Structure formats: C-alpha cells, structure tokens
Amino acid sequence: MTANYKSVFDIIGPVMIGPSSSHTAGAVSIGHAARKIFRAPATQLTVRYYESFAQTHRGHGTDYALVAGVLGLAPADPRVPDALTLAQQQGLTVQFIEMAGASPIGHPNTAILTLSNAQKTIEVAGCSIGGGTIEIRRIAVDGFELTPRGPLPILLVWGAANNDQIIQNKLAKMTNIIQQKRYTHAKRQLVEFDLERNLQQHEVASLQASGAELVYI
Amino acid sequence: MQIYATIAELVAAVTAEDVSLSELMIRQEVANSGSSRADIWAAMEHNLDAMAAAVKRGSTGAGAFSKTGLTGGEAIKLKHYRATHQSLSGDTMLAAVQNAIATNEVNAAMGVVCATPTAGASGTLPGVLFMLQERLKMSREQMVRFLFTAGAFGMVIANNAMIAGATGGCQAEVGSASGMAAAAAVEIAGGTPAQSAEALAMALSNLLGLVCDPIAGLVELPCVKRNAIGATNALVAADMALAGLTNKIPADEVVGAMKKIGEDMPQSLRETGQGGLAATPTGIKMKLRIFGQDRNLE
Incomplete structure (x- = not known):
C-alpha cells in the first residue's frame, strides 16, 4: 500500500x-x-x-x-x-x-x-x-528535468551543496525524507526532497531562514 | 508515520486501545501532521460548518440551480412533498435524500461544498449526518466525531483502492462515501467497530460496479441523485449491521474487489462523459446544447 x-x-x-x-x-x-x-x-x-x-x-x-x-x-x-x-x-x-x-x-x-x-x-x-x-x-x-515520485509534499532546494546539507539536517528533525534526488545542470545544483508529511507554515519559514533558495509544494 | 493499512487493522486497534474510531483517527492525525489537537478539531468543525451551509443553501428559498439548467431546485420539491404528503419510504429517509440532493445541487451550481471524499460524492455523508443530527439529537461534538470516523475508513479505501471517478467509476466516489457514512452512522448509534466494518462492507458491496457516466462531463446528471442513493444505501446498510446482519465478504476484500472492478472498467465509463447515460440520445443532445458542436481531439 x-x-x-x-x-x-x-x-x-x-x-x-x-x-x-x-x-x-x-x-x-x-x-x-x-x-x-x-x-x-x-x-x-x-x-x-x-x-x-x-x-x-x-x-x-x-x-x-x-x-x-x-x-x-x-x-x-x-x-x-x-x-x-x-x-x-x-x-x-x-x-x-x-x-x-x-x-x-x-x-x-x-x-x-x-x-x-x-x-x-x-x-x-x-x-x-x-x-x-x-x-x-x-x-x-531552470534546465533541470525533475522526476519526483509524485505524492506531495516536495521540497526543492537550489544552490550550493552545503545549502542542502543544512536543509537536510533541519528537515530530519521535522519529518522523514522518503526520497532525496540531486540534479545538476550547467554546474548548478537542485535537490529534490520528497517528504513524508506536510510541513507547518512555521517549519517552512524556518527552512527559508537558512537563506537557501527553495520551493515547497 | 502511522497509517492503518486495512479496515481489519483499524478495528483491531480500537479494540486493543479501547478507544472510539473517531478518537483513534484524531490521535493518528495529531501524530502524523504535527498540528495540535485543538487545530485539528477546529479544522474539522470548519468542514462541518461548510457542509451545513451547503445543505441549508440547497434547501432554502428556490434552492440552488446550475448554469446549464440540467440540475437544481429538486431538494425544494422534496421539501414540499415531505410537508404535504405521506411518503412511501418514510420521512427519515427522505430527509437524508433532501440533504444529499441539496448539497450536490449546490456543488453543480459551483457553490461551496466540502469534498467527502470527493465533490461529486459530497452529498452522501451530509445526507446521512444532518438527518441523524435530528433523529438522534446529536451534539456538535458527536457530529465532528462522525466526520473523523468516516475519514478513518475513507483513508483506508483511498490508499488501497481509489476515490476518483476517472480511475474507478462512481463506485469509488459515491460507493466509498456510502461505505464511510454507513460505518460512521453505526458508531453514532452505539454499534461496535466490527459492526461499522460490516456496514461499510454491505454499503460498498451494494454499489460495486457503479460507473461514472456524467452527461456532458458535468457533475450534475446522474451525480446529484446518485448521492441520494449513496445516503439511503448507507442508512440501510448501517441498520442491517446494527441488527447483526453480516456481509460475509470482509470489508477489506470488498475494497479490493472495488479496486479490481475499477481497473477493469473501460475508459468510456470512467468520467470521460462518453459512455452510459452520457452516450444516450438525450445525453448527447444535452451536451450539444451546452457546448455546441463536439470538437475532435488533436
């Protein structure tokens, strides 16, 4: 199931x-x-x-x-x-x-x-x-071709490698990461996190506070 | 994340923990969402209020009418009939029918409804709930709990089979809603969790194979009146379960059968507006009147 x-x-x-x-x-x-x-x-x-x-x-x-x-x-x-x-x-x-x-x-x-x-x-x-x-x-x-599993929520994080490590550490305290995929294009990176549960607004805000460019859907 | 995989697990868990089905669902939601119990309760009250508002809108004044003219005003006809005639099926049944039709007429009129589990099936659960509110003098707390119980069963159906007409036909929408309503009604009436599961099994078994064949692809004909059947079928199934009747085929296997039937169903009968009632001469005429000449796909 x-x-x-x-x-x-x-x-x-x-x-x-x-x-x-x-x-x-x-x-x-x-x-x-x-x-x-x-x-x-x-x-x-x-x-x-x-x-x-x-x-x-x-x-x-x-x-x-x-x-x-x-x-x-x-x-x-x-x-x-x-x-x-x-x-x-x-x-x-x-x-x-x-x-x-x-x-x-x-x-x-x-x-x-x-x-x-x-x-x-x-x-x-x-x-x-x-x-x-x-x-x-x-x-x-942005030149990335993403293929998520499908179910939401999904978090996309742009930018440098240490960025998504900070996000990953923060996320791990909030919920389980079901799948994590790294995409690269023209020397840039985008990491996709498929999450187990919806994040609360304050949790998304806390992720954004780390300064990483991200999209939560 | 704890999500009950089967109805058997759900029934076993409430028995083991000695809590109600609604309480188990609330605790699961708190654990899985990270939201507070108070917020979750308030969100369900908000849904209940939206359902009540839709029933009221469809049952007041001239009623609700869709832009196409295909549906509208029939909840009001029932209201007048109930007031002036001795009905054949009894006023309790017709109250449920009126609530169900009122809700789906509001939906077809692009009004506000609460999807339970879908908008096309949004009249079935309120049909049962607001009738029982009067008949059993339910408190607001009991009504909110009714929705949590219905949701607990609906989650199992949705995760194991489907709730979209496009993937499983109307059995997946009104069938699922009817099973959910039957199970929740049994709990409110004081039945056991096992009887709730039996009620769901009987209600869903009775609607297996029901196709999704909306005229012109609109959620109007036959959707509105199928919710009347969803609501009354739920009440009949709940009464049968409370009387000790059993389905013999367990609820989880009925859900499995629904999934298989949905997968076997031809595309023309899965919310494409191409088969069944949509393909009748009158259905096609209605479609042409509303949308003009049918365009071919590119």
Missing part, C-alpha cells in the same frame, strides 16, 4: 467551489504548484490535457480552476469560477489544448502546464488522483 492519502483532511475536505474535487479543487492545486515553482509573475500559460481531463475539462471547470491556482487563489475562493477574467486583467494569456492519446505520466486526470514570461519557461506535469489530492510527476525548471 502506498499511502497517498496521509491526512483525514484529504478525505473530509477540502472545502471548495464545485463541481469536482479532482477536476476543480485538484486542478487549483496543480496550478498552485506551478505558480510556486515559477517564482515570478507569469504572462503565458499553456495547458495540455490528457484522457479524462481532455474529455471533461470544460464541464468540470478545470480551465478556470488551473488558472485560479496559477493566480494564487484558494480552492474555496468565490472568485475561482471567474479566474479566466482575472487572468486577462492581470496580463496572463492562457491556452488550453486537448491531447489525444495516453497521459505521458500515466494517469487519466493529467494536465501539463507550461508557464512563461519574457525571461523563462517552466513545465509542470501534474495529475489529480481524487478528492482534491494531486501528484506532481515531472518538473522542468
């Missing part, structure tokens, strides 16, 4: 705008993950849908839900259904493409988000596994 659902609130919750926990609330979370990884205001979002997402995204509000997440709205924010208008107002251009064929990350509820501005482009492949819980199975950022 892989325990993808680690909290009672993965089952009873989230409180959300309807109509679908996987296609709406989960989509908000995928958008939110992409926003965090991008770490800057984006001007262009392209979404590629696969399988059930490709067939039913319009009916389930997946379009506005993903955009709501990219804009930083919470799943229960009443503005979620108006996210496409909000995006327009904030200068974010969006495009949705329904792909034929199987999901490249092996799940029927797959969305691959490409987020960009004049400086950079990232790609995040997420799937919504049910009840609003998501997995992130591929990330392309």
